[in-house]
Amino acid sequence: MHWHLHLNRAAVLTVLFVASGLIGADAHAQQCTPEPPPVVEPLHDELSGTRLLRRIVLGLTGTTPTVEQYEAMAAAATPEAREALLRSALDDVLASPKFYERMLRFGHEWLAVGAYTTGASGDAYQGDMSGHLFKCPANSQHPGAYYHVNEFGSGDPGKQCTDQDAAGNPAVPEVHPVEPWWAPGTTVEVLGKAGSAVTQVLDVNGKALDCGVANGGYYDPMLPTGCGCGPNLVWCSPLAGLGSASNHDLGVQRRHPYEEPARLLAHLAWHDRPLSDLVLGNYSVGTNWLRALYVRFGRQMGSNALDANTTWWRPDADTAPRDPLHPAPNDPQAWREFVVEDLEPFHLALTSDGARSGSLERTYRFDPRTTTEAPKGLPTAGVLTMIGALSSFPRERVRAARFLEMFACQTFSPPPSDVHFPPYEVDPATGGTCLHCHKTLDPAAISFKRWDFTPFPSYYVPWPFLPGVGKNRITKEWLSGQYPHIGTSPGYRWRNAFLPNTLLTPITPEQLKANPEAVLLDTMPESYTLLGEHGDGTMGPLGFGKLVVRSGEFDRCAARRLYAMFIGRELNPATEKGFIDKLAREFVARDRKLRPFLRYLFEQPELRRGL
DSSP states (O other), rough: EEEEEOOOOOHHHHHHHHHHHHSSSHHHHHOOOOOOEEEEEEEEOOOHHHHHHHHHHHHHHSSSOOOOHHHHHHHHEEEEHHHHHHHHHHHHHHTTTHHHHHHHHHHHSSSSSOOOOOOHHHHHOOOOSSSEEEOOOSSSSTTTTTEEEETTTTTTTGGGGGTOOOOOOOOOOOOOEEOOTTTTOOOOEEEEEGGGGOOEOTTSSEEEEETTBBBBBBBOBBOOOOOOOOGGGTTEEEEGGGGGGGGGOOSSSHHHHHHHHHHHHHHHHHHOOOHHHHOOOOOEEEOHHHHHHHHHHHHHHHOGGGGOSSSOGGGGGSSSSTTTTOSSSOOSOOOEEGGGGOOOOOOOOSSSOOOOOOOOOOOOOOOOOOOOOOOOOOEEOOOGGGGHHHHSSSHHHHHHHHHHHHHOOOOOOOTTTTTTOOOSOTTTTTSSHHHHHHHHHHHHHHHGOOOOESSSSSSSSSSOTTTTSSOOOOOOOHHTSSSSSTTHHHHHHHHHHHHHSSSSOOOHHHHHHOOGGGGOOOOOOOOOOOTTTTOOOHHHHHHHHHHHHTHHHHHHHHHHHHHHTTOOOOOOOTTOOHHHHHHHHHHHHTTTTTHHHHHHTTTTTGGGOOO
């Protein structure tokens, strides 16, 4: 409760004069007469029933109450009746699809991954890694039919649309009706070999080429000439050139990995899952576009495990939870839940039956200092291992900084000017002014080494890959900068950034010589601490996520962000630590689920106050 204090002005001035020496203390004692206690008056600032109703509905849906709701509240004759209406309104909005939409907007504000760029480099920034399919114009002999960009090699592939062969001679192309993965329940026409069942072709030297592996083009990735696009065209996409780079249109693939973090948060809120699954979960949500991206990533990494799966793109056969905005059974744009390893085998689920889990007990340990074997993959850790999140923060230290800001409310700013540091030698985490941040960043950045970009197999745009995993084994040639391209190989950067005997790369020169992949050590050593906690040896981003949760920083940060969002005031960790800790305990007591915690917040006196 706030109070107004009405003090005697003369008494206050007297105290000030005594303190300044203008009036002697003895004289003051002789002249001072007892004053009555100050008058205090309560500040009457509790919101009316209609204003409180508006605050609840507007805060949780982004819209105002209906006229009928206002009228019912105004007609409520007793405080008990008003409270009953408020509880009913709160329950209604928490069950409304508008609540999901509000959480989606909140997710974009909280989990602010970078929007994808446009231009040549941006075309495959997240890497669609599919053979691009062009569409015949409306005035051709095959209006709306698809054809593969590399059907005629260096010739004009569009000649098929006008019934010509590569030499321009009259020739009726093969026509295949196919149900495509991006539009289940429909049929499209595919010209030439793209719609065929060809899975392997021979190059000019007689070497067998896998049709499931795409290569980069100037603008358009492509399959080898003469290849089919796989069952239901799963190795191809109806994308063409830099126009596919837009991140504003949900009709193209590029937007979907940008949406994924916020969609997962809204999904957790809607389906009453712990918000800690944002950094611990082995599952995500995705449309057909996003699912295809994970499938293609695994195929390019060397796994053909999904070639036999003909259901991942069929929404009507999927009983997994989905978003409330796409209830139609066969809607390919529905954001449907999936365990990531089911689509991309190198994102490890780490459960005995491959089930959905956000357990702290999920563990995978791997140390390239003691083995030359490849890891099975990267443990899935919610937002921390998403294609879009990792790609929009393209370096390990940047990822560590952004994720510490998001999930632990850490801030990074220059040190005070009067602070002195040891001289910089080779490690920014142990010398120079940079250690002010790097002493925290580098132990966290260790977890985010296994995501990078390479021009190979593209000669123009970078494609993402997991170094040291699957077919992407790292040799000493990588670290020399000689492979795949001199000066542009990620290994060339690693050679300069991942220096032995530094905080970021705690390996010895001898261990590096024995195994070049030792530079990719992505497990925080037991001797390190992060947020006051020692790691448990879990590899990669999952190890980071477990530390953030076990330290309590995730809970305190989530409580602060939710309080600021829905109560409307930022909490100061310097002066309100006790209150933040209390909110975090209440959040954990409700299993870190959003709806129960919001109910708790909306019952607090702070919500009912206003001017």
